[in-house]
Amino acid sequence: MKDYNYSRLAKYYDILENVESIESFNPVLLKILRKHNVKSILDMTCGTGVQAGFLHKKGLKVKASDYNAQMIKIARSKFKKVDFRKGDIRTSKYGKFDAVISIFNAIGHLSRKDFEKAIRNIGKNLNDKGLYIFDIFCYDYMKKNFIKHEFIDFAKEVNDTKFVRFNNNKMDKKKKILTMNQKIYVQKGLDKPMIFKESWDLQIYSSKELKRILEKNGSQVVEFLDMSGKKYKPNSSLILTIARKK
Ligand SMILES: C[S@@+](CC[C@H](N)C(=O)[O-])C[C@H]1O[C@@H](n2cnc3c(N)ncnc32)[C@H](O)[C@@H]1O
Structure with missing residues (x-):
């Protein structure tokens, strides 16, 4: 598997990835979290902190981690009150949270085998019936x-x-x-x-495959949505998955 080098481009990430468009998803995410009465969040692929910083400002208890030290450095400088750590979604443990998030196709970087490992590890960071929320390019x-x-x-x-x-x-x-x-x-x-x-x-996944992989690894799909929070239809490139720990 080829790795994307976030280190070299970390300082340009918010420009190149058009941070305003990533931010436009934040209210959708907040609505989903409120609907499920989520109070504590662990963002395990936080990048420069786009979701973690926003959710913290909205009063949620937030911890955030990322594999890449440069991304974490930028996140810390943008959101001084958020607890950012360098960590790996496949192995890091930070306690128990109502929800773990991994947004903006971050999970696509993992091989299929590592994605399964990550789902099992996410389960260890979740309270009973905790939610795992992520988006991913949809194969369909x-x-x-x-x-x-x-x-x-x-x-x-x-x-x-x-x-x-x-x-x-x-x-x-x-x-x-x-x-x-x-x-x-x-x-x-x-x-x-x-x-x-x-x-x-x-990696890109069909909804059918996501359902199978999540179920195999201790989680079950609550719903598939598009990035506006509506029921997913295959005319959207990203599939937003809301899953619950079994
Ligand atoms: C596309 S960025 C998304 C960042 C942020 N969620 C956003 O919406 O801007 C993907 C992030 O996943 C991180 N990442 C990739 N593999 C990871 C892993 N195994 N554990 C934790 N983070 C990882 C990368 O370092 C990068 O910051």
């Missing part, structure tokens, strides 16, 4: 809507720096793996641009 959507040609998926100017990202992706339909090949240009004024080349694999 991807097999019909996959873009085969190279395309520019992001272009933005911030102060005097331009950011442009090219994507040239491949999909292995049999293995259900999306290989993202990206070229990222970061150019201050008319200086020589910094060019980052990234290539990494993302």
Whole structure:
């Protein structure tokens, strides 16, 4: 499995991943958590803290962790009152929470075997009947809507720096793996641009497969939603899964 190098790009993460659009999911998440009366949260792939920081401000008890030290450093600098730790969703234990979250396709970075390991470990961090909430690229959507040609998926100017990202992706339909090949240009004024080349694999799942894997590893699906919180239909690229510890 190829790893995405968050370290090199951590300081640009909020720009390149368009943090405003990630933030737009926060009210949906909060509504789901309130509906299930969740009071304590563990975010196990917190990145730069987009969900953890928001939920803390909304009065939930929040702890957050991430595998990548650079991402954690940025999260800490943005949200000084949140307890951020460096940790691994497959193995770290922090106590018992009403819900564990892993948002913005983070789980796609794990191999299928490691995803199962993560579900079992998440169970150890949950109270009885605790919730596990995550989103992931949906195979049913991807097999019909996959873009085969190279395309520019992001272009933005911030102060005097331009950011442009090219994507040239491949999909292995049999293995259900999306290989993202990206070229990222970061150019201050008319200086020589910094060019980052990234290539990494993302696992993609059908809802049927998610249900089977969760059940096999001590969890059961409560519902599948889209990112606006409506019942999932395969016209959405991401499938938001609400699962409960059995
Ligand atoms: C796409 S980012 C999402 C971050 C954040 N949730 C957001 O919405 O911006 C995926 C994050 O998962 C983290 N990650 C990948 N593998 C991990 C693992 N095994 N344990 C914990 N975090 C991991 C990466 O370091 C990265 O910060």
